[in-house]
Amino acid sequence: MEYETYKIHRGQGNFYPFVFNDIMGFEKDTNTGVLVKDVKLVLGGHVEDGYQFLPIQKLMKGDKYYNSSPTLDDKVHVLVCVLPADKVSLTSAEVVKKMREVRITARDMGIPQLAILTKVDEACPETNKNIKDVYKSKYLKEQVDAFSLLLGVPQNCIFLVKTYGPDPNMNDDNDVVILNALRQMIDFGDDFLNDL
Template structure:
């Protein structure tokens, strides 16, 4: 990560055994998510915030979770594969329908992506304000002007409902080595602030199929891939996120077909986000 112009090393062979085991019963994680109930009755939902560099797949992950739980392709969080800059401009909460008139007791917040230039992408301070619950719904981010108390879009008295309960760093697995050092620094600052707020943190590496041909051929090879394990180790060293809190996923973008192996990776990561967030809420 960092260095700007270096190319990722070529994929390497697979390990004979996975370096992390997914549940043998793929329905186990899905059952956990579908039956999850909030432990803390003072909140109406568990809030998960996604952050990371531009184009990492934050919005696509939200759509992918929606797809798995709805059993059909979903695309409520807008994405754009060719803009080259953050397509997410507003702070928006995404709820996922559970049934007639009800939603799952967890929500996602997408946020503008980080860029290396100071006048582009989301400002670190705005992400920290979002974690604390100070950013109002549909606030339009302005890379040239930080959100401050008294500004439109600033929530002066956030409740526990407004705060972030789990923070997830999203990075494309095929471009870990290409993420600019300035972006890495911004992500570190967010992580440090989250640690001071005791907010649990995870990371997901998206686009695993683009990073490793063996995984593109068979998603079940994701946790056998030596190359992907190296990328996980890099994230661990650069951001300090524990190895057991870094997950591999392939989003439903642009894939139009429901796939059990994709579902297994997505839901496994989601289960851990919910578990960490629920632990955070139970400790308050």
């Protein structure tokens, strides 16, 4: 997977004042998925757009996509971990170890962390009927508790969302939970910048 920055278009050539960077996930095996060392480089702003993550070799100083002089704009302001709600208990010890290592590095760098548990409608049939009940679900509360215990992310920093499927029709109730998570990301990022 290629490292890429995503900007959200505001209209007339303008963009919102935040960007998203998405990286491939961790895998159980050592020679698949993204390397922890590369994620740490991303946190510090050392990875340029277009870098192809390799599961067997980390980005090195002097490589084409290595940013040796990152600016504040290049650095990560909020680390967000995304995992399907029904996969929390299935996450391998190897993946959890990698995630914890990145989280601790982010903490040491002063980067706030959030988590998003997706596909809540697939994990909980009651939520599938009414997304407004997402934070009333006993099962989803258990998943939040389990995820918090696994990674050390506080429960109030774990958000539940329903992923949009192939149906492109927007739904106000779905939008509310997604926009709430986005609002928290932006607020945490603002707090990070204000603390500098």
